[in-house]
Amino acid sequence: MLTVGETAPDFKLTTLGEDGPKHITLSENLGQPVVLLFVPMAFTSVCTQELCSVTGEISEYESLDAKVIAISGDSPFAQSAWAEKEGIKLTLASDYEHDVAKEYGIAYESFLPEKNLTMGGVPKRSAFVIDASGIIQYVESSDDPARVPNFENIKSKLVELKN
DSSP states (O other), X not given: OOOTTSBOOOOEEEEEETTEXXXXXXXXXXXXXXXXXEOSOTTOHHHHHHHHHHHHTHHHHHHXXXXXXXXXXXXXXXXXXXXXXXXXXXXEEEOTTOHHXXXXXXXXXXXXXXXXXXXXXXXXXXXEEEOTTSBEEEEEEESOTTOOOOHHHHHHHHHHHHO
16 A cells, blocks of 8 residues: 555546546646545445535535545446435546556455455545645555545644645
8 A cells, every 4th residue: 555655646537527528637636635535336335425424524625725536446427326316526536447446555355255245456445645746645544344534634634734
């Protein structure tokens, strides 16, 4: 897994905008802090709860000059349907091939192995705070898909970066 002080790898993922699918990169969002939230799968209860909670607090992130991008391995069309159904107002990015989850070191080898599922590459629930110049300033990841990141710690790091 990537650690604090490392340069965050750039990525080129697909998001669904008003005019259809388009690419989104980390580099085009730098110049401000970026919060990357990796979630295992759309339409699951914990992922929905997490992203709806962040949506409800998005003005706090904006007041700290931060951009929040949520990444999952779902297609951008599934992500869009999920966002519409649940009222998620974050930028959702599709890591359909799981390349970014692997590059960030947070991909499961086998997701939910106790159920004999072999969905390798699914991202662990993780959070990265990346400063305006692209350096990772905060990392949190869990093997437990039910454990959400500590958003108070994330906001504290953003306050620190703003000052």
